[in-house]
Amino acid sequence: MKKELKTRNNLSSTHIVLLATACGLAVANVYYAQPLLDLMGETFHIDHAEVGIIVTISQIGYGIGLLLLVPLGDLINGRKLIIFQFLLLGLFLLITGLATSAFMLLAGMFLVGLMAVVTQSLVAYAANMTDNLTRGRVVGIVTGGVVTGLLLARTVAGVLTELAGWRSVYLISAMIVMVMSIILFRTLPDPGKPKSSLNYPQLLGSVFVLFCKHPLFLIRSLMAMLIFAAGQVLWTPMVLPLSQPPFSFSHTAIGMFGLAGVTGALGAAKAGSLSDRGYARWACGMALVLMFISWLPTVLMFHSLWLLILGIIIFDMGLQAVHVINQSLILKIDPEARSRITGGYMIFYSIGSATGSIASTMTFARWGWNGVCVLGAAIGMSVFLLWWRSEQSGLIKK
Numbered sequence: 294m295k296k297e298l299k300t301r302n303n304l305s306s307t308h309i310v311l312l313a314t315a316c317g318l319a320v321a322n323v324y325y326a327q328p329l330l331d332l333m334g335e336t337f338h339i340d341h342a343e344v345g346i347i348v349t350i351s352q353i354g355y356g357i358g359l360l361l362l363v364p365l366g367d368l369i370n371g372r373k374l375i376i377f378q379f380l381l382l383g384l385f386l387l388i389t390g391l392a393t394s395a396f397m398l399l400a401g402m403f404l405v406g407l408m409a410v411v412t413q414s415l416v417a418y419a420a421n422m423t424d425n426l427t428r429g430r431v432v433g434i435v436t437g438g439v440v441t442g443l444l445l446a447r448t449v450a451g452v453l454t455e456l457a458g459w460r461s462v463y464l465i466s467a468m469i470v471m472v473m474s475i476i477l478f479r480t481l482p483d484p485g486k487p488k489s490s491l492n493y494p495q496l497l498g499s500v501f502v503l504f505c506k507h508p509l510f511l512i513r514s515l516m517a518m519l520i521f522a523a524g525q526v527l528w529t530p531m532v533l534p535l536s537q538p539p540f541s542f543s544h545t546a547i548g549m550f551g552l553a554g555v556t557g558a559l560g561a562a563k564a565g566s567l568s569d570r571g572y573a574r575w576a577c578g579m580a581l582v583l584m585f586i587s588w589l590p591t592v593l594m595f596h597s598l599w600l601l602i603l604g605i606i607i608f609d610m611g612l613q614a615v616h617v618i619n620q621s622l623i624l625k626i627d628p629e630a631r632s633r634i635t636g637g638y639m640i641f642y643s644i645g646s647a648t649g650s651i652a653s654t655m656t657f658a659r660w661g662w663n664g665v666c667v668l669g670a671a672i673g674m675s676v677f678l679l680w681w682r683s684e685q686s687g688l689i690k691k
Contacts, residue, residue: 303482304423309435311476312418312435313438315375316435319411322446323406325466328454328548329462330532332454332544333347344654345654347402348529349647349650354404356643358408360640362374362408362636363639364497366631367633371417375411375477378410379470387463390460412439416432419435429568433566440555444609448549448551455545499633503627509623510626515641520645522646523676527653527665529649529650532544550601550602564618573621577619577680580610581673581680583607583611583614591608591666591669592604
């Protein structure tokens with residue numbers, strides 16, 4: 294398999310694993326705050342009903358970065374863009390870890406989100422360096438690193454916070470990100486300069502043209518907005534009931550629930566291969582059903598935590614599968630616009646994540662965990678209906 298990768302693509306198996314690891318390390322920085330919201334809120338005197346703003350502000354930064362920075366991969370050398378973004382990410386993590394006020398914390402979180410879009414620059418780079426026969430599988434592996442990093446962020450943040458406080462999470466991450474930038478500089482193949490003749494304003498404008506030109510792109514992006522909104526509805530407020538009676542778990546224990554999500558996400562790692570073989574429609578429908586039914590065991594968490602764990606596994610398996618299939622399909626649309634396509638698609642992800650984060654904590658403050666689960670299930674039903682209607686109309690058949 295390694296030999297096949299080297300002869301058919303410009304990336305070896307080692308490169309692919311490195312890209313997946315780098316994606317996980319980068320995206321984790323947007324989610325470290327989730328199991329720490331109560332502590333960060335106490336430090337800077339932010340109310341429980343409003344503490345979701347800490348995650349939301351980083352998602353806003355992420356969304357702006359997706360629009361303004363990721364499309365640059367179609368204009369300048371992708372390797373140089375990735376390394377530059379990693380270096381700035383390390384700097385902004387340092388600012389966040391040393392924050393002395395709520396304003397400085399939120400500014401740091403915004404800037405971290407802005408540069409964490411290097412994750413999508415890595416995905417676009419991987420897609421550009423592979424061929425049509427294996428692109429879905431490679432994107433699936435790299436995206437698996439994204440989802441694994443997203444979920445393990447909670448575990449890592451919980452453990453480090455118990456050992457050295459919440460600030461240590463961002464200071465240690467800053468050091469790791471700096472080291473990764475050096476590794477990428479020394480190992481990533483140079484893709485050369487893209488062929489695009491567009492200037493920067495034209496490049497940004499063309500993202501909206503692509504949405505109008507390709508219904509598949511728009512529908513899959515809307516699906517991403519909804520599935521990741523549901524993801525934040527599940528994960529963002531979870532720390533609040535788990536840290537209070539009758540559970541009163543430590544942050545380390547709460548972070549361990551991320552391991553259940555990783556199990557589910559890895560279970561769907563081959564979704565890209567299914568898409569390559571022509572089973573995208575069937576696999577996507579099944580994954581959306583899994584996401585919807587996962588809320589039934591999740592709402593029963595006060596009866597048994599094993600039901601919560603089951604719900605997390607099922608939910609993240611479905612989310613990962615839909616996300617990988619979405620990307621494997623849209624990245625075939627225009628080979629010279631993969632960075633713009635990736636950035637445009639993930640803008641919708643960021644909108645969904647930011648909305649889900651703040652809506653979930655507000656919902657919990659008023660209606661508790663049951664209200665959170667009803668909200669998540671409603672979003673799940675909405676995305677399933679969007680997919681079903683689009684399939685019936687022929688807009689996204691592939």
